Amino acid sequence: MAPTQTVRVPHLDAQVGYKISNGKIDPSKPTFILINSLTTTVDLYNAELTNPKLTAAANLVAIEPLGHGATSTSVEHFTYWDSALVTLQAAQALGVSKAFSLGTSQGGWIAVRTALLAPERIQGVIILGSSMDSESADSRSKGCWDPFPIVGPFLQKWSSSTPTPDFVVGDDWIQPVMGLGFGAAATDVTVGTWTQILKSVYAGDEGRKKLRMSVINLAERDGLLLRLGDIKCPVHWLQGVNEPVYGSVVQKEQIKLFTASKEAKLDLIDGGAHFLNATNPKEVEEAILGMVAKA
Template identity: 65%
Template sequence: MASTQTIQVPHLDATVGFELSNGKLDPAKPTLVLIVPFCATVEYYRAQLDSPKLTEKINLLAVELLGHGATTCASEHFTYWDSALVTLQAMQGLGVSKAYALGLSQGGWVVARMALLAPERILGILAMATSMDSESADSRTKGCWDPAPFASPFLQKWSSSTPNPDFVVGDDWIQPVLGLGLGSASTPAAVEYWSESIRKVYSGDQGRRRLRMATLNLAERDGLLFRIGDIKCPVHWYQGTEDPIYGTIVPQEHIKLFTGSSEAKLNFIEGGVHFLSVSHPKEVEEAIFEMVH
């Protein structure tokens, strides 16, 4: 479910949902910011937030992007650049001057933007199950998905000049989204939980408008291929071998474009699905420890 904790930031007059491990920031520990994937909330990182092994050594700050969880803003329109800036401001408001950042899927695009916008504040990025391109025709020839045909009917259906206070997200949206994310890691309990979460977060007219914009961003995002060479911090990329969204070819090409990074490496997780933190929490925990020190 959506976070119960929020912080107000100046950009777009946004209210940002977050959760901090152990309920407080320990200045003696390094901090890792966790960016949620599409239609998820801070609960996506529950295994990490509740891991004594991790939280003994690292502050974990899970953040919900614009259009996700408890995060809202004054503008109906926003982009992933806005989400990156809002997250940086939330960090500042919570007393996190510097941090590592982990982002899965859309979170990968956001942590890269954070490293570009505030290079002095991002110590390293963990990109997981992602792509640095737009949803381009070239990427589709290399095994990436095409979200436009899937998203277009819903964007049309969710567009309305009059409020719809009775809006409810249908299973025709929820089931494919969870199927793509969870893959072979799907369980009845996980599907039930996330179905209820999505319906609750995106209910009523505000929910309709937030879901429409989050989906529009997904379908029409800009690429970063000509920018990521400017990122200086270490980049560790993890990709599941069973990821139906971005496959295994594109990550091998894109990791080579981080030419300015002090370290850039790609690791494949055998059998990993798109939601790697769900299918392989142990490997994700090990990846965090390898990066954060």
């Protein structure tokens, strides 16, 4: 794969990291925007970006949210709405006027936000391993995780009133995140590769601030349940049956809230991990090709 590139956008004067399949946009093909999960990078989608079936059918543009990978801004505080707007502006800057939007975990609710902010531009949404609620008590009562005991000590540790030039994210964060995300696909090689990536991204004072705000965004985000009825484009949601983060109960309720969508469907996948494209690449491939075929 080619290295991650960046493009500057107006919102927050952000420099946005991205990778494009085949290295360029083919205007004759539809485009899929791919949005990565918490504290990962566009590398989460390397398999899709190099998949011949997918790249023959569509342009794939992986874009990193604020606080992730090569994406940066001088503004310390931002939200998922900012990331959605930055994603849309980056796609526009790359020559993509209309696209489908796919996201894993946090990428799922960012993808939905892109459809809310630009319904005339987003042609469909694919959600992988996610929830459209906040980290609410109701969600926890239905099998979703409780992130606060996990992330609270890290947020306290990552807070500093003075610069931290020697900061590097520790294995105590990386190992659990990769374990929760990849599940059975979290091999020593996989974890080792991501350890190198994360220690490169989340280093120094800027890296600490990016990491802290990314995790604050997760913990304190707003829910989307009352907005889902405004989504008009097709929605295809794929969820692992026993995935450890958001389970497979709330999705059955939330998919019914896409009342204005042309088509809203949920597929529950046996053995699917939180990072669903890692354990079930075939199902993700079929979802992408299926949505493109119906466009």
